[in-house]
Amino acid sequence: MDKLPLSNQVALVTGAGRRIGRVIALELARAGASVIVNYNASRDEAEATVKEIRILGRASLAVKSDVASPRQVERMFQTVRRRFGRLDILVNNAAIFFRVPWDKLTGNDWDRILGINLKGTFFCAQQAALMMMEQKRGRIINISSLGGLQAWPGYMHYCSSKAAVVMLTKCLAMALAPHILVNTIAPGTILLPGEKPSKGQKASVRSTPLNRAGRAEDIAEMVLHLATGADYVTGQVFPVDGGKSIP
DSSP states (O other): OOOOTTTTOEEEETTOSSHHHHHHHHHHHHTTOEEEEEESSOHHHHHHHHHHHHHTTOOEEEEEOOTTOHHHHHHHHHHHHHHHSOOOEEEEOOOOOOOOOGGGOOHHHHHHHHIIIIIHHHHHHHHHHHHHHHHTOEEEEEEOOGGGTSOOGGGHHHHHHHHHHHHHHHHHHHHHTTTEEEEEEEEOSBOOTTOOOOHHHHHHHHTSTTOSOBOHHHHHHHHHHHHHSOTTOOSOEEEESTTTTOO
16 A cells, blocks of 8 residues: 555644534545644534544544633643654644624724734744754645635725735745745635525625635645645645636
């Protein structure tokens, strides 16, 4: 049997108990990686994801951590070091998304969304990079959004946080080269099986060249590509959006 591309590698996926994060975690496990499943509130879903990964024959562990807290992030990576001794892949997937009209945005709205979407991405990358530098190799894959490339007035705080993730990716790529590759994926409209699209999502799909919503698997497949190949690619943004971002 051919060796799986991520055999003997360890990955951590934030927000991996459910939705896109869960699908990413399973995709990496199928490729041979041991996977740490980070969660904050979704304990039952995270434990179910761990069970699925172990059925695949991979080591897995669920770790609770609010990525907006640098102290909790540090403790999470201490657990990774203690249990696995290394880290090869970090997928910064944890994020929140909620609509607030521009004239209703509060300081708490900004703090909440920047804390998870931006600060969480940075502090996880910081801790991961400290481990990866010891082995002089690693991949950090941030999940941004089409909203980080386009202006959605009803989601001004969200778009700003995801645009910042794009720039953070470029800064990290420069700082961590040549040993650690850092890239970001910008998903468009993604629907999971059984989900009914909102009015806004229906409008988005109608204006998408491929005329359909994406699947979580579309994002997971791009993550796998960046985790296993793309050796000469860093600091780049990969829209997975059915062509929606075409100017």
